[in-house]
Amino acid sequence: MSCEFKWPRLLGGSGTGIAYGGDYNPDQWPESIWAEDIRLMRKANVNVVALGIFSWDRIQPAEHEWDFGWLDRIIGMLGDAGISVDLASATASAPLWLYEQYPQVLPRDKFGHAINAGSRQSWSASSPVFREHALELCNRLASRYGDNPTVTAWHVGNEYGWNNRHDYSDDALEAFRAWCERKYGSVDRLNEAWCSAFWSQEVHSFREVLLPRHMGADSMVNPAQQLDFERFSNDALLDFYRAERDEIARICPGKPITTNFMVSTDQCAMDYSQWAKAVDFVSNDHYFHEGESHLDELLCSDSLVWSLARGNPWYLMEHSTSNVQWKPVNARKCNGELMRDALAHVAMGADAINFFQWRQSRGGAEAFHSAMLPHAGADTKVFRQVCETGQVLKDLSERRVAGTKVTPSRVAILFDAQSQWSTEIPTLPTTKLDHWHDVRDWYRAFLDAGMRADVVPLAYEWEQYDLLVLPTIFMLSDDAVHRIEHYVNNGGSIVVGYATGIVNDSFQVGLGGYPGAGNGLLRRMLGVSGEEFNIVGVPGADDVVELTDGEVSNLWQTCLTRIADDAQVLASYTGAGALTWELEGMAAIVSHDYGAGHTWYVGCDLRRQDITHLICEQLVPCLGIELGNPGIVTIDRTDGTHVFRCRLNRSGNDVSLRLNPGIVPEGMLLIRGDCEGERVTLRSNGILIEQIHTDV
Missing domain, CATH: 2.60.40.1180 (Golgi alpha-mannosidase II)
Structure with missing residues (x-):
């Protein structure tokens, strides 16, 4: 069931505007400082907080003991101050008593070891015992606060999959077997999809289906089995979220419900094109990449979030005022980056700007994670910048920026989470493939050319774009290929990358030449056919291959041995590396008319500056797009x-x-x-x- 878009209202006035605030954890502090917190929140123009995300133990200190008094008091104080509450289901981290009394709720790693309590999300999404306790908590919270006017939205769970994406417990095994039976219907269909005859892995009943647990130090997992386990893991967590959501919505159906995604180009674990259908409004946690890619990466990730939200406003649930504490080196924000990042998110469609967290923790695992109110207090540069940002967002709200929509680009870069999972399989021609990073590199190359592209899920609508880019979409289903063919045949243009369309959605290689997706239909569109992959980087050999147009490839070259008569070779391999690898004169980049549309096949990896060159010299002239200032x-x-x-x-x-x-x-x-x-x-x-x- 898909949810209709619903946006949480703010307290007071028209209830509209840009939401501004962050996670608030008053239960981690003495009540004597709550009033000071709220005074400073008002000074910073904070108008919303996410409350109770990790508060299960304070709400339920023992199995049959409940304490809502502190939560009643802080919600009342926030409401009196005109600050709305995005109330959490508090199920992200269970209390220790639950783990002690019901150790079977713990997930297990592929070696069979329990994922012990002490961090976040140490629970199995497939555990019926954990679900029972979690839904009781949801029920009690919704019953108590469903009609509270200060609670304007529900924040279910938190960053699903952060610590329990892969669960190899016995409960998960039973659930995976049932999932496979629902998907395939018969073991014959499963064996065909998994190519189970290889290594004598055929199953004769669904009771023989196994999880891809540890099989030895140098073992190689069946990639089709691994991909289905990834899909199952996504679905198990999504089903758990839906169960929480539905329990809350059953009691208070009028208030919007969300959960926070984790979209940045170093974390996009779930298939959020599915999750986005299950929330009333899309929300995301984004943490910056230090260095020169900082802004570009933010915009690329936001573009995908904007697409997931289908162009509706979306909610930045978490980002940081400055340093985080979970990288080897944790750079701080400076030179206006705090304000710049917040406004960049707004520019990309966010109508809510929130931080983790309001008050910087004095202890615990995130003590050195920056916050709106730092350890040094209110008389600090960070807090002054927080106040300045709040004032700017208030001004933009008064100008009625909230509710406006981002104008789309004419170019879409397609992203597919399941194809990202496929590039993480260790038995590929190279383990250096990364679909999501290639999306980012193409996105940045378009910025370098002086234009902005959109990042759009493969499963979504993209027929309205003039140009599609398919970078390292290693896995393409037959249905996806036929959809792309229809788009090109009717006048669309596509760029297909070197490692795109190699296998179908069962991880089976298309026969007859590369790329083989769609039983050869993708090859016919592109006017090319390859018979091998040349992977460079071998010690003692040339580690780069040059192209005749000055570009350079340093990882992968598809050995194209057949080019259609009506195709045009735009660049070939040349130089010492090409001679070493027997690539001299072989086509690298090929252009081809197909139906009423056009295709470009890029048969090798390229540096970002080379992609920009291709965009400026080949793609833009054909589309008649006006380029702007790359800066x-x-x-x-x-x-x-x-x-x-x-x-x-x-x-x-x-x-x-x-x-x-x-x-x-x-x-x-x-x-x-x-x-x-x-x-x-x-x-x-x-x-x-x-x-x-x-x-x-």
Whole structure:
């Protein structure tokens, strides 16, 4: 069942505007400081907090003992201050008494070891015992607070799959067997999909289906079995979320419900194209990548979240004011990055900007994770920046930015979570494939060319785009290939990457040449056929292969041995590396007309600057797209009457630009920049937001 879009209201006034706040954990602090917390929240223009995410033990200190008094008091205080509450189901971390009394709820790793309590999510999604206790908690919370006007939304669970994505317990085994039976219906169909005849792995009943547990130090798991286990693991957690959601919605059906995704280009574990259908509004936790990729990676991840939300506003549930504490080296934010990041999320469609967390913890695993109110207190640079950001978001709310929608690009880069799982299989031609990172590299290359692309799930609608890019979508189902063929045949254009369409959705290789997806249909569209993969990087051999147009490949080259008569070779291999690997003169990049559309096949990995060159020299001229300044990212949000145009400096240097002539009076917000007449100079991390009449 798909949920209809519902957005949580704020307290007071029209109930609309940009939500601003963060996780609040008052149960970790003495009640004597709660009033001071709320005073400082109001100073920072905080209007929402996520409450009770890890509070199960405080709510239920023993199996038959409940304590809601403290929660009643803090919800009352927040409501009196005009701060709405996104109330958690509190099931992310169970209390120790539950683990002690019911150790069977613990998940197990592939070696059979229990994932012990002491961290987060030390529970099995397949455990009926854990589900019973979790749903009782959901029931009691919903019954007590469902009609409370301060509680305007429900936050179910927290970052599902963070610590229990893969569970190899006996409960999971039973659930996996039932999942396989529902999917395949018969063992014959399962054996065919899994190619079980290989290594004598045929099953004769679903009771013989196994989890891909540890099989020895150098064992190789059946990739089709592994992929189905990934799918099952996603579905088991999604089913658990739905059970919590439905228990709450049954009691208070009018309030929107969400759970926070984890989308960044180093974490996107779940198939969120499925999860997005099960929430009333999409929310995400995003943590920055330090260094020169910081802003680009944020925009790329946000683009996928915006697509998952189907263009509706989405909710940034967590990001950081500065350092985190879980990387080897934890860089802080500086030079305006706190404000810049918040406004970049808004530009990409977020109508809620929230941090983990309000008050920085004095102990525990996240004591050195930054917060809105740091260890050093309110008289600090971080808190002053938090207050400044809150004021800017309040100003944008008064201009009615909230509720406007991001204007799409004409180009979509397709992402598929299940194909990402397939590139993590260890028995591929190389273990260096990474679909999601290739999406990021293409996204950044488009920015380097002076335009912004959208990142769209393969399972979603993308027929409205002029150009599709398929980077390392290793696994393509027959249905997906036929859908792509229909798109191209009717005038669409596609770019297919070197490791795309190698296997189908059962991880079976398409025969007759590479790429074999769709029983050869993908090859016919592209006008190419390959017979081997050349993987470079072998010690003592040439580790790069040059192309005739000056580009360089350093990982993978598909050995194309047949090119259609009506295809055009745009670049071939040349140089010492090509001679070493017997690639000299072999086609690398091929262009082909198909039906009313056009295709490009990129048969090798390319550096980001080489992808940018391809975009500028081949793709853009065919599409007639106007390129902008590569140092500036331009993103429009519109309500049909006005355009809010956000321009972000991604260059690291000063960038000069001209104001739009249609800007309304008082319709400009300039941060880290200088204005002289009709020109603006944006400094590093500078932001310009213009409010423009659409009829100018």
